[in-house]
Amino acid sequence: MSVRTILAVVGASHGDEDVRIAADLCAQADAHLSILVASWAPEPMGRYPTMTPGWVEQRDRSVQALKESVERARQLLGRREISYDVDSVYSEVAAADYDIGERSIYCDLLLVGPNAFADPDLKRQVIGGGLLQSGRPLLLIPPDTEPTLQPKTVLLAWDSRAQSARAAREALEMMTKADSVRVTMVDPTASLRGSGDEPGADVATYLARHGIKVTVDTLPSGGKSVAQVLQQHAVDVSADIIVMGAYGHSRMREFIFGGVTRSMLDKTKLPVLMAR
Incomplete structure (x- = not known):
């Protein structure tokens, strides 16, 4: 992944x-x-929701707060020597x-910053859209x-599935420049069609051909849980970032994730690069 455009969705x-x-990244x-400041209309209350005067007033406040946030972001970035x-x-x-x-289509990397991470509604919208x-x-x-984006130690969570392979490809440039990449598997099972006779050997060879240590x-x-083991190991090896595949799908606007993905989305203590 060559990062030339970063999109950050902020509240x-x-x-x-x-x-x-x-901006630092x-x-x-x-x-x-690219900064996208996101807000949405309050949901009408009651058994038979209507746009009451109180709802309209709240919506107007939200729109005004959105305008002020956009201007504040422009002021913050106007002092930085970056394109934005x-x-x-x-x-x-x-x-x-x-x-x-729709906006994410035109970026190389989508960010969920710490404040967006702590906002369940906004985080859900960013993950669902991006x-x-x-x-x-x-x-x-x-x-x-x-x-x-220049980590010294990368933990690559590996399970021989397409999603983890996609994450590895997205992080190739990052891992090439790192001092160390820890391909980490939890309870792997040797199999002909999956991990092979020696789990991890195939992906290690693939990465080594790219000059990755x-x-x-x-x-x-x-x-x-797998998520707990991965996070503790990341701490033990002083990893700067975890790279992993995301497992989930959208059905009738409900975002359904596997256990490891869901745990990382909710509880990670380290930056995580996800791809699917």
Whole structure:
């Protein structure tokens, strides 16, 4: 993945930190930054919802807050020596992910900053639009972390499935420049069609051909969840980022994820690059 355009979706009421982090990453990658400030209409209340005067007043406040957030983002970025643009989207909750998905098509990397990460509604819309609808790689940045696009140590979560292979391809350039890549498997099973006789050997060979310094780590779950094992191992090897495939689909606007993906989306303590 060659990162030339980064899209950061931020909330209208709490986007400043996410904008600053996105700007730092763009400066690091010499990439263009697109900021999309997102907000949506409040849902009408009651058994028979109507657009009451109170609802209209609340909507007007939301629109005004959105305009102010856009202007604040432009002021923050105007002091930075990077290429950028700032746009906004105001929609019904059910349609926000469509708008985000359409914008995501034109970026190389989609960011979920710490404030967006802590906002379940916004995070769900970004993941649904960018990761599921548009298939763009997604960088999750939880609070109190130091994200980088130039990590020294990368943990690649590997299970020999297409999604983890896609994540590996998206992170090839990043892993090529890293000091170490830890291909990590939890309770792998040797099989002819899956992991082969020696789980991890095939992907290690593939990465080594790209000049990547690879170590294969095979870990037992020991009664813990796969997500817990991966996160603890990332800490143990001082990984700067976790790279992994995302498993999930959208059905009737319900986003359904597998257990490991869901745990990482909700509870990761390190930046995570996801692809599917």
